Amino acid sequence: MAEKSGSAFDFKLFKRLITYTNPYRLTFYFVAFSAILLSVFAVLRPYLLQQIIDESLIPKNNELLLNFILLMLTVLFLEVISQFLFIYFANWLGQEVIRDIRVKLFEHMLGFKKQYYDQSAVGRLVTRAVSDIETIASIFSQGLFMIISDLLKMLVILGYMIYQSWQLTLLVLVVLPFILYATRVFQKKMKAAFEEVRTQVSNLNSFVQERITGMKIVQLFTREETEYANFKEINEKHKKGWIKTVWYNSIFFPIAEMSSSITIGLIVWFGGLKAAQGDVLTLGVVIAFIELSQMLFRPLRQIADKFNTLQMGMVAAQRVFRVLDTNSKIEDKGKMSLESVRGRISFDNVRFSYVQDEEVLKGITLDVNEGETVAIVGATGAGKSTIINLLSRFYEIDSGSISIDDKNIEEIQLASLREHIAVVLQDVFLFADTIFNNITLNNPDVSEEQVYKAAKEIGIHDFIMSLPNGYQYNVKERGVMLSSGQRQLISFLRAFVTNPEILVLDEATSSIDSHSEQLIQDATNKITEGRTSIVIAHRLATIKNADKIIVMDEGKIVEEGNHNELLEIEDGYYRNLYEVQFAAVVE
Known part of the structure; x- marks a missing residue:
């Protein structure tokens, strides 16, 4: 299992985690199919908008406009239904998976030697069994499938953009490598930051649980001020861990937003000139490209955000699997069963x-x-x-x-x-x-x-x-x-x-x-x-x-x-x- 923070993604760990979806393959495939549907619907909306402008608004064809509006409403309705099914079943799958992992973890912990518990902080084990496993659920509900859905949307959108105008697509792609590079750096930094956050969460849970359990001793020996100072120090480390993630977010998202705005400016400048000159580009295509470029960059920003969620889930999974991989059991190799015991x-x-x-x-x-x-x-x-x-x-x-x-x-x-x-x-x-x-x-x-x-x-x-x-x-x-x-x-x-x-x-x-x-x-x-x-x-x-x-x-x-x-x-x-x-x- 990889421990290196600099690695952006641990595929070996991810593959192990995905095996827990095997009992729910039909649901897994259904969610994947819903993601494909959403990517198709994503392109249909700009396409219909382009048709409305070029085929009905400019020629002032009211009857065709009404038909397009009805078609747009139908597409929106189907998209909402697909979105609902996608979100519901992705979350359902995540909850089923973490239920199975939590049961397996607790069963594994039941068999640990007493010596393991002598040497392990109760707060850390509680964190592994409760909050860490809950974080794993977000891999499925907000991470993995959302990223797949966004990637499919981007591929379909890019293909449609090339089909409509390779020139405008090229303008969009000029900015894309810069965002991709920023996203890659962002992912690596966030993985290391989230590992630190999970460590500080464990320390905080362990400290609070021990002090609450031993509050009688704390008060009896008037250690309130000392423990308060210790808590402030641990809480400060916890805050700094989260602030680091906030710092990376505050750098990345403005860069992504600025790049998106620059792209819109290039499309309006180049596409507007071409449309005014009566070129093959129409006003509908230019308007559609503005929306398509936003739809292309928005998933990119969301992927970065969802990758944060995915990274937190992966870090949590790494910690949980570390406990599952701990071999601290009394070897039960006995084949004999005691029916009656005399007591010697x-x-x-x-x-x-x-x-x-x-x-x-x-x-x-x-x-x-x-x-x-x-x-x-x-x-x-x-x-x-x-x-x-x-x-x-x-x-x-x-x-x-x-x-x-x-x-x-x-x-x-x-x-x-x-x-x-x-x-x-x-x-x-x-x-x-x-x-x-x-x-x-x-x-x-x-x-x-x-x-x-x-x-x-x-x-x-x-x-x-x-x-x-x-x-x-x-x-x-x-x-x-x-x-x-x-x-x-x-x-x-x-x-x-x-x-x-x-x-x-x-x-x-x-x-x-x-x-x-x-x-x-x-x-x-x-x-x-x-x-x-x-x-x-x-x-x-x-x-x-x-x-x-x-x-x-x-x-x-x-x-x-x-x-x-x-x-x-x-x-x-x-x-x-x-x-x-x-x-x-x-x-």
Whole structure:
């Protein structure tokens, strides 16, 4: 894919884009046919005007004049109909194409590794999926077909002009090369300018989205003035990008207008003299040539304008295709489907690094037996959350192996693997939807009865029913209408209702009030009952009853055993950690 700004047009990219019109070939051909009709009608009007002047006005033939007027009205009516069909179906085609591209892009993004999203700005991805794709639609509605239509008009008009008078045509063509050269330079400059504009739009979207999402932090640390200054700077760059396009337009269009006026002057001077001398040129031909020259230059100016639109669409397409061409998926080569899972988990000498040569896990070997509750503790950055991310295959390990029921997870189909694992995260994400839909995630296989029953089993049904509209209560964006503890309870129910064989709780009680903690503790006891569970927690009091506790430090397992066994280790990591927390509670 071409990246060079100086290239006026990327035909390889354009060819790829046109393939998306294949399902709509009939519409594509119909729009192309409408463009041909419009080019024919464009010549008919000046021709009829010439005939009206020469055959009816000058000879004062009123009956013929009436016939010509009726014919002119018929041509205008047909031209309007053709124009309507052309514009409607060109826009329809553009919307169909961008719908298909947007669906394909979103489907592609759904399969990206978590690492891709760790390294990509959300605002830029939103720009690609929304405004960039919308800009692609203009290629069809205002760019490609409009340019084709204008080019056909110019060719037909030029052919007719030569047929009528090669001398007047030559006068018009004297000015034409100058306009063509100016148009070519204009196209190159505008392509580079629009690439800069799209970059600044992405930066602006990314900045605004991040600051709105993190507005609480901005206000809490009184960073309003700083962020305002940063926004002004980014917005200034955005403005300068657009001003550059305005600058090129302000140069090109006056040049085109001046050239058009010079051409009219030459036609009136030369054609008027010839007509006055009784030459083969008539007054009707001169008048027709004035209109024809304008019709020849007007599409040229419009082509330049439409080429701007086309260039913006091509730049947007280039950005969208760059995301589509990104190969950042977990390779789903597994052929095995898990029908029933006992829940035995094994990590065998697993090594992993987010950044090359900076290992986060350094040879982890771990066994979790069927139905066992295993707790993982350690300082921040020890690698606790990394373990559960690898278990669900959000990242690929560097070496070693991970297996469930003695089956390597790389040999299991990705969807099948994740169907049997439920994860409750510390940072609960809720969609701007009802509580019921946030629990079921719009899964039609989960009924209301199942949700109500599961909620009662883990003791949160009464809490949900106390909310306005109960399960139909809309929690708004990211669940802002609920407290952190309430959001956590919803996430517990979301996990429990899927009836997973393997449950992962990632620091699920680290940032909630004591009342919610008791509810969550009760819920934890219920949902971990009879299934393999991995619990990551800072509060050691919540994991005293775990069958096994794994203590991690700097990507390694340093201690392993139950609560009492670990407390007996003299100067042990877990014992020191427990004593520090216990002392803090006593104080």
